[in-house]
Amino acid sequence: MSVQNLTDMSLDEIYKLAHKVMRAAGCDEANAAAIADTVMRAERDGSTSHGLFRIPGYVGSIKSGKVTADANPKIAQTLPSVLKVDGQMGYAPLALQAGLPQLAEAAHKTGIAVMSIVNSFHFAALWPETEYLAEQGLVGLACTAFKPSVAPFGAKQAFFGTNPLSFAFPNPGSSPYVFDMATSRLAKGDVQIAARDGHELPADTGLDAAGNPSTDPNEVLKGVLLPFGGYKGSAIATMVELLCAGVTGDNFSVEAGREDNNDGGPAKGGELVIAISPELISSGDWKAHVAGFFTEMKGLDGIRLAGERRHKNRLDTGPRQINTALIETIYSLL
Amino acid sequence: MSVQNLTDMSLDEIYKLAHKVMRAAGCDEANAAAIADTVMRAERDGSTSHGLFRIPGYVGSIKSGKVTADANPKIAQTLPSVLKVDGQMGYAPLALQAGLPQLAEAAHKTGIAVMSIVNSFHFAALWPETEYLAEQGLVGLACTAFKPSVAPFGAKQAFFGTNPLSFAFPNPGSSPYVFDMATSRLAKGDVQIAARDGHELPADTGLDAAGNPSTDPNEVLKGVLLPFGGYKGSAIATMVELLCAGVTGDNFSVEAGREDNNDGGPAKGGELVIAISPELISSGDWKAHVAGFFTEMKGLDGIRLAGERRHKNRLDTGPRQINTALIETIYSLL
Numbered sequence: 001m002s003v004q005n006l007t008d009m010s011l012d013e014i015y016k017l018a019h020k021v022m023r024a025a026g027c028d029e030a031n032a033a034a035i036a037d038t039v040m041r042a043e044r045d046g047s048t049s050h051g052l053f054r055i056p057g058y059v060g061s062i063k064s065g066k067v068t069a070d071a072n073p074k075i076a077q078t079l080p081s082v083l084k085v086d087g088q089m090g091y092a093p094l095a096l097q098a099g100l101p102q103l104a105e106a107a108h109k110t111g112i113a114v115m116s117i118v119n120s121f122h123f124a125a126l127w128p129e130t131e132y133l134a135e136q137g138l139v140g141l142a143c144t145a146f147k148p149s150v151a152p153f154g155a156k157q158a159f160f161g162t163n164p165l166s167f168a169f170p171n172p173g174s175s176p177y178v179f180d181m182a183t184s185r186l187a188k189g190d191v192q193i194a195a196r197d198g199h200e201l202p203a204d205t206g207l208d209a210a211g212n213p214s215t216d217p218n219e220v221l222k223g224v225l226l227p228f229g230g231y232k233g234s235a236i237a238t239m240v241e242l243l244c245a246g247v248t249g250d251n252f253s254v255e256a257g258r259e260d261n262n263d264g265g266p267a268k269g270g271e272l273v274i275a276i277s278p279e280l281i282s283s284g285d286w287k288a289h290v291a292g293f294f295t296e297m298k299g300l301d302g303i304r305l306a307g308e309r310r311h312k313n314r315l316d317t318g319p320r321q322i323n324t325a326l327i328e329t330i331y332s333l334l
Numbered sequence: 335m336s337v338q339n340l341t342d343m344s345l346d347e348i349y350k351l352a353h354k355v356m357r358a359a360g361c362d363e364a365n366a367a368a369i370a371d372t373v374m375r376a377e378r379d380g381s382t383s384h385g386l387f388r389i390p391g392y393v394g395s396i397k398s399g400k401v402t403a404d405a406n407p408k409i410a411q412t413l414p415s416v417l418k419v420d421g422q423m424g425y426a427p428l429a430l431q432a433g434l435p436q437l438a439e440a441a442h443k444t445g446i447a448v449m450s451i452v453n454s455f456h457f458a459a460l461w462p463e464t465e466y467l468a469e470q471g472l473v474g475l476a477c478t479a480f481k482p483s484v485a486p487f488g489a490k491q492a493f494f495g496t497n498p499l500s501f502a503f504p505n506p507g508s509s510p511y512v513f514d515m516a517t518s519r520l521a522k523g524d525v526q527i528a529a530r531d532g533h534e535l536p537a538d539t540g541l542d543a544a545g546n547p548s549t550d551p552n553e554v555l556k557g558v559l560l561p562f563g564g565y566k567g568s569a570i571a572t573m574v575e576l577l578c579a580g581v582t583g584d585n586f587s588v589e590a591g592r593e594d595n596n597d598g599g600p601a602k603g604g605e606l607v608i609a610i611s612p613e614l615i616s617s618g619d620w621k622a623h624v625a626g627f628f629t630e631m632k633g634l635d636g637i638r639l640a641g642e643r644r645h646k647n648r649l650d651t652g653p654r655q656i657n658t659a660l661i662e663t664i665y666s667l668l
Contacts (some may be wrong), residue, residue, distance in 0.1 A: 112446050229563020232562045249623060
């Protein structure tokens with residue numbers, strides 16, 4: 001086990017550090033603010049892998065010339081239920097900030113609406129977009145791909161990204177039900193941490209370089225990850241590819257892998273976000289119906305609803321403990 | 335291993351037998367034809383668990399008075415992208431037959447459309463509805479719940495149904511990509527077959543009556559099934575509940591379980607079907623893009639695309655081998 005030196009930072013300090021570094025890297029005010037807000041909210045909710053940890057990658061892909069730091073996303077509502085966002089080769093947070101309110105408005109009017117984002121670089125969690133929709137009383141579904149690191153079930157070669165899928169549903173009177181999961185058995189970062197700490201991996205996490213199942217994180221890092229849940233999880237990972245790339249027209253994971261300059265930041269890709277209004281569809285009082293379901297599910301022994309931990313973390317407005325070496329790395333980027 | 339006596343039946347004979355029995359059970363021509371077509375297509379594609387095997391259940395739920403044999407589904411297009419189908423307490427095939435063409439037409443115009451079905455009894459596979467949409471050049475997503483037999487991850491008590499999720503995507507120039515999967519690790523029928531044949535179950539299939547993991551099918555049949563893929567599959571099963579019951583307003587699995595008369599047929603429930611037009615959303619030539627993806631994926635060693643086996647079975651127009659005892663049971667219902 002390694003020992004981490006940790007430094008207390010308030011949420012405001014986290015925001016300001018992220019903002020300052022992104023401004024220094026060339027972001028305009030709008031992009032810097034959107035990225036800093038995304039990073040701060042990840043740290044606030046305890047999703048540290050999507051917090052300040054991402055800043056070096058954000059900066060790196062601007063420095064390499066891959067991502068446009070001051071991109072101004074273009075939004076076209078081509079139909080009452082269809083929003084097409086062109087990120088103009090910038091980072092996703094500003095595109096999402098601009099598009100999500102319009103998507104919610106569309107779904108409130110039409111019952112169901114879809115937003116495709118292309119020419120964009122997504123380097124964050126997906127729950128901010130689906131949770132936003134759930135807080136407006138809408139069902140939210142979002143997915144995106146990434147560079148290949150996961151072998152489809154039956155294969156031995158990386159083809160899928162870790163392809164996250166997020167889903168949120170309003171829980172009337174409480175915080176929304178929200179999940180946001182990689183469709184790989186484990187995220188690559190989890191395997192790296194297991195290697196660092198000398199832990200064995202759970203079965204079905206990955207294959208070694210020769211294509212054989214292995215629970216040794218060092219061997220799996222030379223090979224490929226596997227989807228969660230065998231052939232069924234592999235089907236979900238395929239669905240993510242088809243929604244975020246097949247529907248949007250942007251890169252499948254394999255295409256992103258061939259095109260990317262491997263500068264440590266995200267690859268160019270598409271995202272698909274769907275919003276659905278139970279209010280305009282349900283045959284009854286959906287709020288009472290759904291609240292009853294969640295109450296009954298939470299009453300089962302051993303159950304925690306997805307999203308509850310993040311919401312609990314959020315109630316703590318105090319400082320967060322940030323890896324001191326990471327803070328030093330970020331300051332070195334200024 | 336038990337030995338089955340099998341009898342050859344042509345697809346036409348399968349259709350006619352199903353049609354005759356459903357007419358005898360009180361179905362009008364429209365309902366009998368829709369159910370017989372669904373049953374015949376399942377046998378044609380090799381999905382025997384959704385073929386003639388279902389006929390006794392279909393008949394049983396009419397005899398018990400639960401399902402209306404001559405229901406005439408009502409369809410209301412309440413918004414350009416929203417179809418609300420009330421099955422009028424009849425079986426789903428006729429409701430789907432009536433609603434799907436309107437759903438496809440809506441999605442072709444609006445980019446994305448949703449159909450909710452309530453007051454209906456679904457006792458078939460879901461791929462017929464998603465595949466239909468994919469054959470029209472649309473993405474199809476469908477899900478429904480069932481009576482509780484699956485414990486959410488962490489719990490020991492049945493709360494979810496086997497909650498199938500089906501997804502289809504057009505594969506231009508070829509047959510669509512289609513999956514249709516229970517969100518349990520195994521279907522209950524698979525566990526029953528393992529018990530009959532004396533086979534052990536894969537790990538993580540279920541818990542015994544005391545809530546302990548077991549690979550003994552007889553013990554799991556006294557306990558509960560588990561979702562596929564641990565907590566991630568459990569999240570997918572939750573999503574299915576929320577889409578097919580939370581959005582539509584019809585029964586969650588637990589509600590269906592409390593309400594149902596356990597006559598051997600399906601419980602009353604909702605279904606949600608979503609159709610998306612890549613043509614109206616993609617930023618590029620989606621057909622070439624998607625065809626390239628499928629070609630590359632199929633090129634990986636060890637890969638078979640979901641839906642391929644069914645499509646291959648379909649090319650065989652010859653007779654199917656049906657369990658002789660099942661045929662006798664069905665004739666006894668006349």
